[in-house]
Amino acid sequence: MDMDIIEAKANIFKALGHPSRLAIVEKLAEGECCVCELVELVGADFSTVSKHLAVLKDVGIVDFTRDGQKMIYRLKVPCLLRFIDCIDNVINRNDSNETRACGAETLQTAGSK
Amino acid sequence: MDMDIIEAKANIFKALGHPSRLAIVEKLAEGECCVCELVELVGADFSTVSKHLAVLKDVGIVDFTRDGQKMIYRLKVPCLLRFIDCIDNVINRNDSNETRACGAETLQTAGSK
DNA sequence: TTTATATTTGGCAATAATACCAAATATAAA
DNA sequence: TTTATATTTGGTATTATTGCCAAATATAAA
Numbered sequence: 001m002d003m004d005i006i007e008a009k010a011n012i013f014k015a016l017g018h019p020s021r022l023a024i025v026e027k028l029a030e031g032e033c034c035v036c037e038l039v040e041l042v043g044a045d046f047s048t049v050s051k052h053l054a055v056l057k058d059v060g061i062v063d064f065t066r067d068g069q070k071m072i073y074r075l076k077v078p079c080l081l082r083f084i085d086c087i088d089n090v091i092n093r094n095d096s097n098e099t100r101a102c103g104a105e106t107l108q109t110a111g112s113k
Numbered sequence: 114m115d116m117d118i119i120e121a122k123a124n125i126f127k128a129l130g131h132p133s134r135l136a137i138v139e140k141l142a143e144g145e146c147c148v149c150e151l152v153e154l155v156g157a158d159f160s161t162v163s164k165h166l167a168v169l170k171d172v173g174i175v176d177f178t179r180d181g182q183k184m185i186y187r188l189k190v191p192c193l194l195r196f197i198d199c200i201d202n203v204i205n206r207n208d209s210n211e212t213r214a215c216g217a218e219t220l221q222t223a224g225s226k
Numbered sequence: 227t228t229t230a231t232a233t234t235t236g237g238c239a240a241t242a243a244t245a246c247c248a249a250a251t252a253t254a255a256a
Numbered sequence: 257t258t259t260a261t262a263t264t265t266g267g268t269a270t271t272a273t274t275g276c277c278a279a280a281t282a283t284a285a286a
Contacts, residue, residue, distance in 0.1 A: 011130070016126035019119050019120045034232080035233060044275070044276090046233070047276070048276070049233095051275085066233095069283050070283095071232075133244095157245070159262080159264090160246070160248095163263060163264055164265090167265095179263095182252075182260095182263080
């Protein structure tokens, strides 16, 4: 078991494992936007949001370009949306129908690794 | 934006955001096993592994049953494997071909929510 | 230039996560 | 029973994360 790879993967999950960052990712899933909009969205300090974005950037799931004074952030990894949908399912049935909601039919199209 | 739901989702990601826990999840993806096997796998103290398992249990992605003295843990959410595959892709191309590896063709089979 | 806007960085206090040890619990074997 | 095995819980020190403020930077507007 390659611990370097496991660690890199875990870092990506960790990046998504914060409410503000997840909210940001879900917002960016609807389209790119500037930091100022994300500040409004999560209701935290500008600097806080900026640091959250740096975390997401570090693990490679968002990216940005400058547009004048604004930094435009965008989602770099659309497949994350699938994750989030699946996680939704986990939440919506956390004690019954364990393996149903996003199981077999999703799995069979996997095929990597 | 419902912060309760966002928070619940983030907790699931957070649970996966630790190397030992992710290794455990990947191992369980291959089949159920007892805590003792997982202890060997991650090379940490029994109590540490037990607590990691509690975290995974809390967010609802693993479950267990007792078999004699042993506790048999198993993955409750197979769709996580998809996530992990996608994350693999993120890692393997973290600076080129941004939206390719697990993009459109994966997305189009989504359909939940 | 000077000033304003948008954003990032550095610093730091508060909080949370991690990992170990020791002790508790629960089952099985002797 | 007593003892051994498998596991969880409680306690705690160490380390990491978070979020704010203040200061720095970078672009645009006046």
